[in-house]
Amino acid sequence: MRTVEDAVGAVLSGAISAITQRSIFNRLGGLARTPVGQLGPVERQTVLKELESSLRLFARASSAELLAACERALSENSGPGAGTGAGTSAAGPASKAIHKVFAVDQEKDIATARLEAWSEAVRIGLSKFTAVKVATAVSELARNIVFYAGKGTVELRATEDERGPSLQIVATDIGPGIEPRKLEEIWAGTYKSQRGMGKGLLAVKKLVTDFHLDTGPGKGTTVTCVFRGDR
Amino acid sequence: MKRSTAVSMGSDGRTRASDQSLAIIQIRNCLLVSIQTELHDRLALDLQEALMERVRNADARGVILDVSAVEVIDSYITRILNDIGKSVRFMGAECYIVGIRPAVAMTLIEMGVELDSVHTALNLDLALERLELLQ
Numbered sequence: 001m002r003t004v005e006d007a008v009g010a011v012l013s014g015a016i017s018a019i020t021q022r023s024i025f026n027r028l029g030g031l032a033r034t035p036v037g038q039l040g041p042v043e044r045q046t047v048l049k050e051l052e053s054s055l056r057l058f059a060r061a062s063s064a065e066l067l068a069a070c071e072r073a074l075s076e077n078s079g080p081g082a083g084t085g086a087g088t089s090a091a092g093p094a095s096k097a098i099h100k101v102f103a104v105d106q107e108k109d110i111a112t113a114r115l116e117a118w119s120e121a122v123r124i125g126l127s128k129f130t131a132v133k134v135a136t137a138v139s140e141l142a143r144n145i146v147f148y149a150g151k152g153t154v155e156l157r158a159t160e161d162e163r164g165p166s167l168q169i170v171a172t173d174i175g176p177g178i179e180p181r182k183l184e185e186i187w188a189g190t191y192k193s194q195r196g197m198g199k200g201l202l203a204v205k206k207l208v209t210d211f212h213l214d215t216g217p218g219k220g221t222t223v224t225c226v227f228r229g230d231r
Numbered sequence: 232m233k234r235s236t237a238v239s240m241g242s243d244g245r246t247r248a249s250d251q252s253l254a255i256i257q258i259r260n261c262l263l264v265s266i267q268t269e270l271h272d273r274l275a276l277d278l279q280e281a282l283m284e285r286v287r288n289a290d291a292r293g294v295i296l297d298v299s300a301v302e303v304i305d306s307y308i309t310r311i312l313n314d315i316g317k318s319v320r321f322m323g324a325e326c327y328i329v330g331i332r333p334a335v336a337m338t339l340i341e342m343g344v345e346l347d348s349v350h351t352a353l354n355l356d357l358a359l360e361r362l363e364l365l366q
Contacts, residue, residue, distance in 0.1 A: 107271045114303055132303060132334035133341070139305040189343075195272070197306040203342035 001035035004028065004047055007073040014119030014131070015066055016055075024054040036074055044074055062112045098124075098158045104171075105151035110142040113154045117169065124158045124165040126229040133207050134167060134227050140200040141171035141223055147195055149175020149221065166209075166228040174220035183215070253278050255285055261362055262286065263355070265297040275311040279318055286322045293362035294319045297355060299330025306344045316349035325350060327358040 005025050012021050025032040031039075031047055039047070051070050055063040100120070102113045117138035121131035138154060145152035152173025159166055178186070185191035191198040201223070205211045210226040253274065256263045262285050264278065282294055296312065298304065304312075316326040326349045331339075339346065352358035 108269075111269050118302070129334045129337055132332075133338050135303045136305050136338045136342070139303055140307075143305065143307055195307075197310045197344060199306045199342070199344055203306050203344055206342055207338065 005032040011069045014122035100156045113142045114139045137204045149173035164229045171223045178215045261293045293325045295327045313348040
């Protein structure tokens with residue numbers, strides 16, 4: 001049986017350290033070990049209330065999203081068979097294939113996208129170091145969207161093949177695009193931006209396994225990159 | 232959720248933001264800031280301004296920024312840290328970044344961005360020790 005601890009733990013892993021999770025579960029007492037299926041409406045509320053105050057203390061960003069995810073996890077009927085996932089196709093055994101899209105149009109979205117990317121990377125089994133790289137790359141790309149295009153999206157797509165898990169990041173905007181001359185400067189490392197270092201794209205390119213950039217004046221910018229876990 | 236109060240700023244937000252979420256603590260003649268929150272443009276500028284003011288008023292010898300709670304440092308945050316380091320140096324004090332996490336350090340190296348306008352130390356203790364030696 002899937003207990004509250006299992007369900008919530010799956011959501012929190014990556015976002016919150018194991019030790020912190022333990023102290024959260026300790027606060028829940030016996031409720032943590034109750035199977036999700038046997039949770040009454042009142043008990044569910046109690047759990048969520050506790051989680052809300054804990055998450056506010058421990059999570060650095062997007063506590064609201066985490067809480068919402070916990071709520072979803074707790075309203076599922078027990079057992080992994082009852083997988084929900086709006087929009088995701090019937091996942092079958094390879095339930096690691098996920099696809100998430102985040103709208104990015106203000107600075108706080110950068111933190112959200114970053115945290116999501118990090119927890120996703122940890123969840124699919126990339127190393128802690130790689131997860132930090134993933135989060136950093138997403139941070140750079142999301143920042144570029146907010147700074148230069150105003151709004152856009154960041155997509156995370158996790159896949160797994162015989163070579164191991166990998167996470168694809170696609171950052172898309174329909175902003176002004178990058179002029180060829182500026183692009184040359186960017187790749188040469190000589191570009192200086194007003195607001196940042198002007199090294200974001202170059203930095204991402206150095207971090208990832210695969211990198212593809214599609215841009216041009218008037219057609220917006222799409223960056224596609226892949227992090228591959230090594231086995 | 233209440234969380235937004237730390238980041239979003241009201242009409243008089245400029246000083247409040249730096250007072251509230253980024254307290255500057257004085258230890259002898261060093262100023263210490265523990266960065267626990269998301270640094271963005273305004274917050275960074277506020278911090279820079281507040282630090283320079285405090286360096287002057289307190290005759291501070293050094294400024295120590297503790298980033299041990301920061302899980303991701305990208306090129307933009309690096310720029311902010313370098314800028315603070317430069318401005319502190321212009322005032323005649325030294326800036327130390329302490330507590331950079333191993334994964335963050337690795338990532339910065341791979342990205343090829345430099346933290347060259349600040350000193351680094353493993354922890355607060357060591358930074359204080361080095362600043363003490365400067366006297």
